[in-house]
Amino acid sequence: MKRILFLILVFGVLLSSCGQADKYHPSKSLTTEEQQALIYTTIRYLGHLPKRGTHENKFDPAFDEFYTKLALDYTLEAYYKKDGFEYFLASRIAPSLKVKKVAVGVKMKRSPDGQLVYYEEVFRTWKFEIPEMLEKGLMLFDKMAKGEDLSPYFPQNSGEVEYIEFPDEKVYFDVEEKRWKINDVL
Template identity: 70%
Template sequence: MKLYVNLFLILLLVLSSCANSQDKYDPNKKLNDREQRQLLLTSIRYMGHLPKKGTHETKFDAVYDEYYSKLALDYTVEAYHQKDGYEYFLASRIAPSLKVKKVAVGVKMKRNEDGHLEHYEEVFRTWRFEVPEMLEKGLMLFDKMVKGEDLGPYYPQNSGKEEYIEFPDEKVFFDTVDRRWKVKSTGIQLTEEII
């Protein structure tokens, strides 16, 4: 009986911690709908998939504006925080799956006075999770990212059978100069099917 009571108390503590993180980083308390859409539009050409016939060199061409405007609507801002001149946000989108699942991206970025990006970094991308699990794990990772804590224990090579982060891993990293995921051994950009 004592074991059940302890497990129940631990579960309450975990749920309380998740609720506090969710409330602390609630984007609706910090950004209105227009500001959330602008945040996504600013980052979608990096975060989202390339359009058909588009390349990383042409993705900013005006011909793709409509594609990216529609693609941004597929994303939801789940968490937001500002610290030391940087903006941190967690965005999610529905991922292909038999059940409704979402993938989340933890982003650290800096915009200048004109709203243009000075720094953009995808700190992590999660695996596909059903929505409650994505929120629980995504917000926990987001909180650690904002606090500057090590996310290494949650990388696939370190997390055992429990899934958290898909990228980065021991082979894949985010190149902050080119603003895209690459393979470490060759420096070659990942194919769109992978990300």
């Protein structure tokens, strides 16, 4: 009996995450070209800096080719639009002995002409094998899109279970500068 209850619970969780994946699947709202454009629009914030690149010069045309190639490393896992804001979950392969991915949950707003006017990386996950990244990433994305509190999933609050790597007690996302920073107050 316990085994049956356990299987029902596991099946329920899988159905729930499949529902979230289907509900937020990018192809329900965006064409393939629009998905690629979304990643490219944000890649200079989402991605790492090129060699000799700084936060001050990362928009120089000399880095266009680097960022065009870097955008290809990202997969749009989820997308949702509400109240003028766009929310998305993007993932990329992370360095590891096994194939693992890290995901970033983003909240942004664009002007009518497509210019980025607000950008916030709400969370970045630990690196996980792909099924675990999708399960945890989509659960966090669902909560983010609904405006729910993610602090129970921060490292200092989640106990032994890993969900969100950043933000944490020391690292936060500076919305004005559109990048992760270390809290100097601590």
